[in-house]
Amino acid sequence: MMMNIKATSMKLCLCAGAILLSSPLMAQSVKPQNNIIHSKQADNSGMSNCHYTTVGFFHVLQENIVQKDKQSVAAMVKYPLWVQLNGKQIQIKDQQQFVEHYDAVITPKIEKIVQDQKIKTLLSTYRGMAFGNGEIWFSNACQDKAQKDSKMVRMQIIGINNFM
Structure with missing residues (x-):
């Protein structure tokens, strides 16, 4: 059975992108700005680059936490964020408050x-x-509902279960 050339090309691109973005060099070079990782818009097949963005976000978040880059991790969070501190649930309202409580979160x-x-x-x-x-949840939504025509993908930390 002969595969459609466009479908085959798309699969090869997805595989190549996954390999490239999973490399340590790529993980260190991708930094989100204002919680947005830039991505191309969906192509004619209707496929988006959601996979690429999930891989990129994963590596950036992993690198920021390993490096203890509090400001960068704080910039990747969707606020308000509920966490447990000193045995009780508290709401972290913004980046500054997240950085203040980073070591406990x-x-x-x-x-x-x-x-x-x-x-x-x-x-x-x-x-x-x-x-x-x-322990850490992030949204893999491929499009910000407020920006339906945007060429950007919005990924954010949506939960941290630091009591587990």
């Missing part, structure tokens, strides 16, 4: 989970993707 246990995580073993559900057993 991103615990050594979470750092280790993030450092050891492989992209192929991410937990994935209809709500998003997660490191470990759900």
